[in-house]
Amino acid sequence: MKRKHIILAVLFVLSAGVLAFAGKDPADPLVEASPRAGTGTGTSAERPGAGSVVSIAALRRRAELVGPAGGEHHALFGSMSIVPPLPSAAPADARIPPLPPAPPVPNMPFTYLGKEEAEGQWEVYLARGDDTLIVHEHMVIDGAYRVDAITPPTMKLVYPFAIAMH
Numbered sequence: 001m002k003r004k005h006i007i008l009a010v011l012f013v014l015s016a017g018v019l020a021f022a023g024k025d026p027a028d029p030l031v032e033a034s035p036r037a038g039t040g041t042g043t044s045a046e047r048p049g050a051g052s053v054v055s056i057a058a059l060r061r062r063a064e065l066v067g068p069a070g071g072e073h074h075a076l077f078g079s080m081s082i083v084p085p086l087p088s089a090a091p092a093d094a095r096i097p098p099l100p101p102a103p104p105v106p107n108m109p110f111t112y113l114g115k116e117e118a119e120g121q122w123e124v125y126l127a128r129g130d131d132t133l134i135v136h137e138h139m140v141i142d143g144a145y146r147v148d149a150i151t152p153p154t155m156k157l158v159y160p161f162a163i164a165m166h
Helices: 003-021 062-066 161-165
Strands: 111-118 121-128 131-135 145-151 154-158
Touching: 121 145
Parallel strands: none
Antiparallel strands: 111 121, 121 131, 145 154
16 A cells, blocks of 8 residues: 555544544533514513414515516616627519529449458448449549548548549
8 A cells, every 4th residue: 555545544544533432522502593683572482492483474475575577577687789780681673593403413333342440441342333342531433432531330422523622
């Protein structure tokens, strides 16, 4: 054991001894609750220990204390915006040309065969017709597909690669 562990063990044993053998004086006074100041008349019958009963104020509805909830609305904190107001809506005759349609995405020409980790890098086996391709990250396939990432169980291909480079 290290010196620190021995010191902590000795301190623990001393603390346990103090808790076990010290401070058990049965003469400790018991403190009773006292009534609030100004609620009684001050007679000796209302003092604690004299057998008196402490009264509790009657419950009142919130509306009686702070007013009706459905009344005026007041914000807790005032607010002031420094943002300029939004421009008004564009006139109906100003037309925005529609976006061109997205180019069609061709069907995936590859079939997944499997994957393997070789030399700390993942390689994925793909088939296209009778050809088998072994691809790695950042590899370009036929100048059209780029393998962005291989993070099993997914592989991210970018198509068309030629357009993405410009």
